[in-house]
Amino acid sequence: xxxxxxxxxxxxxxxxxxxxxxxxxxxxxxxxxxxxxxxxxxxxxxxxxxxxxxxxxxxxxxxxxxxxxxxxxxxxxxxxxxxxxxxxxxxxxxxxxxxxxxxxxxxxxxxxxxxxxxx
Numbered sequence: 001x002x003x004x005x006x007x008x009x010x011x012x013x014x015x016x017x018x019x020x021x022x023x024x025x026x027x028x029x030x031x032x033x034x035x036x037x038x039x040x041x042x043x044x045x046x047x048x049x050x051x052x053x054x055x056x057x058x059x060x061x062x063x064x065x066x067x068x069x070x071x072x073x074x075x076x077x078x079x080x081x082x083x084x085x086x087x088x089x090x091x092x093x094x095x096x097x098x099x100x101x102x103x104x105x106x107x108x109x110x111x112x113x114x115x116x117x118x119x
Contacts, residue, residue, distance in 0.1 A: 016098060023105055024049045024096045030109035038116040042073075052093040053077065080115035 011017045028044045028051045035042040041057040045066075054060065055070040071091065078090040086108055088094065 010098065020049050020096060020098055023100055023102070024051065026102075027051075027094070027096065027100075027105045027108060030105065031112055034109065034113045034116055037113075038119075040116060049096045050093050076119070077112075077115060080118065081111060084111045084115060086111045 011020075024046065028046045031042075031044050031051075031053065034040075035044070041055065043054045043056060043060055044051055045054065045060055046052075053074060054066055055073040056065075056068040058065070058068075060066060074091055078088050081088050082090075
C-alpha cells in the first residue's frame with residue numbers, strides 16, 4: 001500500500017501526469033508513423049498511459065475485432081525489439097512511467113523503425 005500511495009503522490013505533482021500522457025501519445029504516434037512509412041498493417045490502440053500493437057487492418061470497434069490480430073508478427077517484432085535492447089514483455093501492452101523521458105521515447109521509436117527496416 002505504501003508503494004501505491006507513493007505513486008499517487010508522485011502523479012499529483014503539478015504537470016507530472018499530463019507529461020506522462022503526452023509521452024505516451026508521442027510514443028504511440030511514433031509507432032504509428034513507423035508502421036505507415038513501412039507499409040505495415042498495424043493499429044496502436046491506446047488508453048491513458050497504456051497502448052498495444054495489433055497487426056491487423058481496419059477499425060477496431062470491439063474485442064472481437066482484436067481477435068484478427070496476427071500474433072506471429074507481434075512476437076517477431078517483440079523479439080526484434082528485445083534483441084536491440086528495448087525491454088518489452090512479448091505480446092503484452094506497453095506501459096509508460098515517469099521514468100520514460102524524451103530520450104527513451106526517441107530511442108524506442110528509432111529502434112522500432114530499425115526493426116521494421118530489417119524485417
